[in-house]
Amino acid sequence: MRFRTHIINIPLLHRIIRSLAALARLCVIRLSEDKVHFIVPGNENKDGVQVWSQVKVETLFSNFRVESNNKNEIWLELHLDALLKVLKSADSSINDGITDSRNATSLQDGEVSLKLNKRGNQAIWAFDIRGRSQLSGKPMQITHEINVHVLSPKRQGELNEPLCPPPDIHLVLPNLTDLRNLVSRLGTMADDVKLSANHEGKMELTVRSKNVDLTTTWDKLHIPTQNTDSEEEEEPVPADKMFSAVVPIRAMQKFLTSHLVGGVAIACICEKHCLIAYVYIGEISEAGGVLTFFIPAKTFGDDDD
Amino acid sequence: MSQDEYMSQMKASQAGATQILVAQTDDVRPFARLLRGIGLKHNAVMVISNEGFEITVEEVKTLSAIAYIPTNLFQTFTYAPPDDDAPAFEISLDSLLQCLNIFGNAGSAGSGSALNNMGGKKQRRWAGEGEGGGDDDTSFSSGRGGGRERRTGMRMTWAGHGEPLSMFLQDDGKGPVTTCELSTYQPEEMMAQAFDIDNRAVYVIMKSELFRDALLDLPPSSTKITLTATPPRVALPDHLANATSSSNLRRAHKADVGNLGIKAQGDFGETQLDYPNEKSVMETFDVETEVQFSYHYAHFAMLSRALQQSVKIALQIEHTGYLCLQIMMPITKDLGTGVHMGILEFKMNALEEDEE
Known part of the structure; x- marks a missing residue:
């Protein structure tokens, strides 16, 4: 099981995770070859709000590699708060270099990479933020690690998108x-x-x-x-x-x-x-x-x- | 559908019932501001007349607040008096304010957070407030609202006893529209007594700003406010004669011209503020004998919100200590004499001696 990538759109990822963190503590992330899915199952909050989202790999990442013996998919569960902290740090470090030169923590030519690692028996996501110091121009590197939990195929099977009747x-x-x-x-x-x-x-x-x-x-x-599959066209509803x-x-x-x-x-x-x-x-x-x-x-x- | 179409649709839908009241404005802020000034309780009694609205809030026997809202706050104000009783009903003041602020253009935002602390440790939640939570993540919301000022227009109608108070709200005649129906209830009987001008001991008119600053200067930990009104040219009492000379001079001056003293006492000490009867301070100062009365600090703290954006206050105290404070709103257009843009009136009883 291997996973590593560069994150090319930290601000967007940061916003997505902020939205999710507003409704749950835990989030399931399903990594596949062309898409990343962010899933918040309904039992995560008492109003039963669920999120099933998919983002194209190239919207957020580059040099994206995911390998496993499960159709090259990896399912992880992690604490949104922990991820949010890392992204906040990364967001302020990268900052596109364009704006906010007052931001002392911002790096020049900043880059963020992410890797699935292990520390002892604990699976972790290791974030590497690299760049050059704005003041001295010297290379800098910041590493964040957060614990992740790799989901068993059984747990994966239990996560199902809710079934809804066709929308009215x-x-x-x-x-x-x-x-x-x-x-x-x-x-x-x-x-x-x-x-x-x-x-x-x-x-x-x-x-x-x-x-x-x-x-x-x-x-x-x-x-x-709508691109309706209108074979079973019912009588049209009044507008x-x-x-x-x-x-x-x-x-x-x-x-x-x-x-x-x-x-x-x-x-x-x-x-x-x-x-x-x-x-x-x-x-x-x-x-x-x-x-x-x-x-x-x-x-x-x-x-x- | 345009606003006009909506309006006509609304009119059509209400055609069956003749309206007792139709009040319309293109900016609800002055109306909302006056209502917020008396937002001491959830519910208020609304009386409609040819002069406009009279909206009363009472804290049983201790404090009453009335907002006199004149018709000139509205572009249209048509009132057809019903045959039976004069229209009076109780409504939820909170809900009315929440409706007026539905598009966020009649809130208390930007009114200075210092004021919100006046309520002291209790952190009272004022009627119409409650934006709480959710509004904190502005860092991402790309400068929404910045310079563009929007105004919420309103059309209010009432069809008579037992009917709800209806409102139609929209920003600048475009965008989403909000209709609300406020439940109306049989009004509670109002207990506050009228202020007796014939029994008046103190009559002072001064700029709101000075009075408001005074209230803001009083420590929120205070429990009691004592007002002392000293008439001009009162001889210095003998027991003060041996005080230091500079304070004697000051006292002498205040004694010469007359003075209104505001003293706040609390667990952590006391603060005294003096307002001498000088031209720059007092517009009217009518005090014949020295009087001194004490009031609950909490009641005074409620006044500071009402004082926001007002121009003048008239403070009157009966010989019994019964206090009446009228707060006048600025007149923004040429309206002729005797016309105002809204007055807030607060009445409260003095503390009994042994209540201290």
């Missing part, structure tokens, strides 16, 4: 930062939010409490065209029919930490079942990667319209 609707979400700010304000009013949308591109967020009913409505959101799912506001906030990743996001509603959000890394067309959040819907006693 897809639509492109408004700016995630705006949405995050609004949802965090809703969080002071109620525990749950109802997300509804129709095929006219209308989306509503509704909260209800003893004192107030509040609905925020967006219009003309983009509905992505103004609203589909909805009630989710904990806390779960929405967790998913919305992904505004850090900064891409376009598409939401799918499987009515009364779940909300799925795809947050794209880079341009959708480039398909650099996507973070997929599954947020299970709550069943709402008094709200069954």
